[in-house]
Amino acid sequence: MDRNKRKPVDYLIIVFSPILLLFIWQFVSEGGLVNTAFLPSPVKVLQTFIGMLSNGRFHEHFSASIVRVSIGFCIGTVSGITIGILSGLFKKVDDVLTVLFSVLRSIPTIGLIPLIILWLGIGEISKVVIIAIGSFWSILLNTQSGISGTDVKLLEVARILQKDKLTVLGRIILPASLPSIITGIRLGISGAWRSVIAAEMIASMRGIGYMIQYAREMSQPAVMFVGLFILGIIGLALDLIVKLLEKKLIFWS
Amino acid sequence: MANEEINQIEIRGVNKNFAIDKKSVDVLKDINLEFKRGEFVCIVGASGCGKSTLLRMLSGLEPVEQGEIVIGGEKVLAPSLKTGMVFQESRLFPWLSVEKNVEFGITRSKAKRSKPADKKKVVENLIQLVGLKGFEKAIPKQLSGGMQQRVSIARGLINNPEVLLLDEPFGALDAITKINMQNEILRIWESERKTMILVTHDIDEAVYLGDKVVVLSSRPGSVRKIINVDLPRERDRSSPEFAAVCSKIYKEFFKDAKIKEPEYYI
Numbered sequence: 390m391d392r393n394k395r396k397p398v399d400y401l402i403i404v405f406s407p408i409l410l411l412f413i414w415q416f417v418s419e420g421g422l423v424n425t426a427f428l429p430s431p432v433k434v435l436q437t438f439i440g441m442l443s444n445g446r447f448h449e450h451f452s453a454s455i456v457r458v459s460i461g462f463c464i465g466t467v468s469g470i471t472i473g474i475l476s477g478l479f480k481k482v483d484d485v486l487t488v489l490f491s492v493l494r495s496i497p498t499i500g501l502i503p504l505i506i507l508w509l510g511i512g513e514i515s516k517v518v519i520i521a522i523g524s525f526w527s528i529l530l531n532t533q534s535g536i537s538g539t540d541v542k543l544l545e546v547a548r549i550l551q552k553d554k555l556t557v558l559g560r561i562i563l564p565a566s567l568p569s570i571i572t573g574i575r576l577g578i579s580g581a582w583r584s585v586i587a588a589e590m591i592a593s594m595r596g597i598g599y600m601i602q603y604a605r606e607m608s609q610p611a612v613m614f615v616g617l618f619i620l621g622i623i624g625l626a627l628d629l630i631v632k633l634l635e636k637k638l639i640f641w642s
Numbered sequence: 643m644a645n646e647e648i649n650q651i652e653i654r655g656v657n658k659n660f661a662i663d664k665k666s667v668d669v670l671k672d673i674n675l676e677f678k679r680g681e682f683v684c685i686v687g688a689s690g691c692g693k694s695t696l697l698r699m700l701s702g703l704e705p706v707e708q709g710e711i712v713i714g715g716e717k718v719l720a721p722s723l724k725t726g727m728v729f730q731e732s733r734l735f736p737w738l739s740v741e742k743n744v745e746f747g748i749t750r751s752k753a754k755r756s757k758p759a760d761k762k763k764v765v766e767n768l769i770q771l772v773g774l775k776g777f778e779k780a781i782p783k784q785l786s787g788g789m790q791q792r793v794s795i796a797r798g799l800i801n802n803p804e805v806l807l808l809d810e811p812f813g814a815l816d817a818i819t820k821i822n823m824q825n826e827i828l829r830i831w832e833s834e835r836k837t838m839i840l841v842t843h844d845i846d847e848a849v850y851l852g853d854k855v856v857v858l859s860s861r862p863g864s865v866r867k868i869i870n871v872d873l874p875r876e877r878d879r880s881s882p883e884f885a886a887v888c889s890k891i892y893k894e895f896f897k898d899a900k901i902k903e904p905e906y907y908i
């Protein structure tokens with residue numbers, strides 16, 4: 390118990406250790422200990438970021454990535470949940486898909502990028518499809534396991550009360566699988582976020598992935614660092630949002 | 643039920659076995675029982691003797707493969723709204739409030755669709771009946787175990803079943819809450835006049851509640867004895883007559899125990 394309880398000193402450590410790290414980084418970089426072409430100082434990174442904010446370059450790449458992720462993730466979520474429900478409810482659907490899906494989902498999404506570009510070109514559609522795939526599997530699997538894990542005891546209550554299939558689905562199976570579905574969504578979002586960057590690095594003219602890649606070609610390490618920080622912060626923010634959503638939606642646990 | 647019904651419930655020659663690890667295990671053996679309408683029946687037996695299984699067969703959840711069970715002149719083949727069930731665990735939906743959990747019990751038959759206003763009234767009355775007024779909006783995790791079980795009883799009553807099956811409904815409760823709940827269930831039984839079949843392993847509870855106590859032997863469960871409790875209600879647990887009935891049942895179990903575990907009584 391005591392181990393989990395943080396004292397005020399612990400909070401100081403939590404807050405100040407990253408700040409200390411930034412100071413060391415600044416010192417190492419500006420003090421000429423390493424080449425700034427490899428490691429620009431944090432101040433330089435911040436200045437670059439502000440510059441990119443004001444000339445619109447950041448917004449251009451950022452919004453491109455966000456739009457793609459949003460669309461791709463929505464498609465991945467809707468199809469993952471739908472197919473998950475169908476295969477969770479109907480054994481026949483599950484039988485048809487099971488072998489196919491276990492092979493397909495073992496392929497890392499990044500490996501599919503060249504094929505998808507071949508089929509769909511390098512436009513927006515291919516990127517959206519990659520993101521959708523990148524989020525699809527974890528949502529599908531978690532939806533399936535949520536549905537098949539629905540407490541049989543609750544289903545028996547429905548049998549005793551002679552509830553129809555639709556009621557059982559809507560009022561028992563779906564709420565019972567919700568925690569699992571949300572876990573899938575959480576993994577799906579991070580999958581989508583990873584795939585968009587990969588897709589943009591390979592074939593794109595806009596987006597944060599492209600921005601990082603292009604900065605390397607242009608020898609702008611500070612821009613690369615801006616991109617990486619943004620990736621980290623967005624990833625963290627998305628995770629927090631889903632956690633919050635989970636708390637709101639799963640009020641009964 | 644045009645002609646005079648003799649017994650509302652008839653269990654005839656029921657056997658049950660389950661396959662456990664590929665071997666068939668007898669759980670119930672040659673059960674023959676008859677209950678009258680409005681009777682309060684308690685079934686007692688050791689853990690694992692098949693009490694829940696028997697109740698599940700009465701409810702239509704568990705198929706009757708050998709023998710037959712007839713309720714109200716109809717063979718039990720599947721669950722029916724005429725038979726309500728309160729499970730050993732409260733089995734509430736954790737995401738629904740007390741009110742919604744009870745309301746979920748309502749299954750409207752195609753013939754008579756109840757109006758929303760009626761529905762609300764029925765739910766309200768039942769919540770009142772089980773003494774949970776003021777807790778309508780609470781969700782199960784905000785309730786104590788006893789309160790959860792009461793919600794479950796309300797849900798079991800909502801379709802106005804002719805028979806209510808109760809599987810150790812007070813098994814997990816402390817002694818005081820248990821006594822309160824027993825009185826509550828008697829009050830409900832007296833006001834609603836339903837046939838109640840209550841499973842328990844608490845002999846005191848069985849004698850306090852039942853018109854009739856069915857004693858099952860341990861595995862495979864068979865009817866060892868049927869004891870009619872002719873004590874007037876409200877029953878006095880401390881009376882010698884009450885104790886006499888209890889000890890009669892105790893003796894039934896004791897016989898069993900003596901054969902099986904002599905080393906127990908040093």
Ligand SMILES: Nc1ncnc2c1ncn2[C@@H]1O[C@H](COP(=O)(O)OP(=O)(O)OP(=O)(O)O)[C@@H](O)[C@H]1O
Nearest residue numbers: 660661662669688689690691692693694695696843
């Ligand atoms: N679905 C099942 N499959 C296999 N065996 C089962 C099944 N249900 C019950 N049994 C077996 O049947 C026997 C009786 O179980 P049951 O639940 O009816 O006992 P019980 O008398 O209600 O016990 P308790 O007082 O502990 O609730 C047990 O030995 C159990 O292992």
Ligand SMILES: [Mg+2]
Nearest residue numbers: 693694730809
């Ligand atoms: Mg039981």
